[in-house]
Amino acid sequence: MRAETEKTVAEIEQVLTLLRRHLDWDTAQLRLDALNAQTESPEFWNDPENARTVMRERDNLDAAVTMVRALDTGVSDNVELIGLGEAEGDEEIVREAEEALAELRQTARRTQIETLLSGEVDGNDCYVEIHSGAGGTESQDWASMLLRMYTRWAERRKMKVETIELHDGEEAGIKSATILVKGHNAYGWMKTESGVHRLVRISPYDSAARRHTSFSSVWVYPVVDDSIDIEIRESDLKVDTYRSSGAGGQHVNTTDSAIRITHLPTGIIVACQQERSQHKNRATAMNMLKARLYEMELQKREEAANAQAASKTDIGWGHQIRSYVLQPYQMVKDLRTGVESGQPSVILDGDLDEFMEAALAQRVGVATDVSEDG
Structure with missing residues (x-):
């Protein structure tokens, strides 16, 4: 041998x-x-x-x-x-x-x-929130690209994806979206994706074909079950109802059944338009809020305040975790681990394992060059 x-x-x-x-x-x-x-x-x-x-x-x-x-x-x-x-x-x-x-x-x-994913809720399903940054249509299109990327990643791993909330952009893309990813260690794998993602490309929406830089934020938090007690007072909540947005057709709601809940002490906002029933949407939104509050406590206990801080800052320069450059050259680079790929189209099609493995290895302290053969 x-x-x-x-x-x-x-x-x-x-x-x-x-x-x-x-x-x-x-x-x-x-x-x-x-x-x-x-x-x-x-x-x-x-x-x-x-x-x-x-x-x-x-x-x-x-x-x-x-x-x-x-x-x-x-x-x-x-x-x-x-x-x-x-x-x-x-x-x-x-x-x-x-x-x-x-x-x-x-x-x-x-x-x-x-x-070695041994966190309290690493094995749980997770919510993934995506929000477009400043920049109108360009950033909203980038947010929709990220939504597709994570959906494709989940499908590659035989995980299920449910759309909880979706806010379409004015011309293209999305302003925001929340999906539920169901599968083995969904949160354990996805948690390292929280942060700001930066795209550089020639804008398809710019008639002068100029290069644009766009930002969108990603926030990942675990689904928690009823065994975890999170106290939420009704007096701390601001509840708004609105009509669900969508692509049209017979399933679009004609009543204000979508729910948006703001947790006043923390400023956390969750929304759900998944069901036609306002009652069911409220129940789902409350579960999401509970999950967000629990995740906040996890971050405090694990002394991982970076992601928490990023969620409270502007979606722009200085806060990104990964850059995706399509022009003038092609490169995806993770700014935390240094992992790079010269095939952004493959990454944007959901082939994220190399980046996730490196981030997880860094987080759990595994001394191995996980991506050397990637």
């Missing part, structure tokens, strides 16, 4: 050791067996709230255990194939096995980061 391949195998095995230690491997397998037995009970769904909590724990643990087993099997099988290929002088078998091990190394790195 070549020295480089031995190094790859050693790195994967090191990650496997860390993952087993983090999971407390023997205990994790016993716990998973117990949770599986619990979910198979005929009375399991008699208490829906408890059932959902158990299912979330079971799904998260099952995903981690399954991945560790898959990595372990993949390493063993490909090492065996290399030995077989070398013994028979079959370079094709050796090459294919080495390529498979290189892919497993990348998977192991991603899995290490994801498994």
Whole structure:
């Protein structure tokens, strides 16, 4: 076996050791067996709230255990194939096995980061708010591009996306939008996307074909369940109703069923126009407000005030986390991690994993050059 391949195998095995230690491997397998037995009970769904909590724990643990087993099997099988290929002088078998091990190394790195997402709500679904900055149509178009980017990213990961609120721009794009992303570790992955995103391009809306710089902000916060007690006083709320906006058609509301709630002590504003029922929209908006307030408390406890500060500042220069340059050259660069890509069209189509992995690695302190092969 070549020295480089031995190094790859050693790195994967090191990650496997860390993952087993983090999971407390023997205990994790016993716990998973117990949770599986619990979910198979005929009375399991008699208490829906408890059932959902158990299912979330079971799904998260099952995903981690399954991945560790898959990595372990993949390493063993490909090492065996290399030995077989070398013994028979079959370079094709050796090459294919080495390529498979290189892919497993990348998977192991991603899995290490994801498994080490140990925040209180990293495993939860999340809300993603997008707001266009100053600049009218240009910034509103950029906000719609970001909305599409995150929707495509979620779809790539087999996550579900629901539109909670959408405010169309006057000519094109959107003024703001809120989506709900549902999937394993949705908040854990998405939380590093909070901040201001900058676009540089030749504006399709400028007849003189001049280069424009646009800004939009992204804010990510977790869905929280009823087990987390957040006190909200009615006297602290300003509630407005308005008519839902949309592309038209039979499903557009003709009554003021959309809800906007302002939390006066913090200035937090949430809105929902998902349902035709004002009552249902209010319930969803209250859940969003609860989630925002909880996320604020998380930020304080984790001493991560940067994202909180960014949400209170102007959407413009000095606060961006990532730049997307389409002209005069093509480059996407994350200003926190230094990760770059010369293919902005690919990134804008939802291929964000390299950027997210680097940001997460930085946040959880994983000493690995996650994106070196990206």
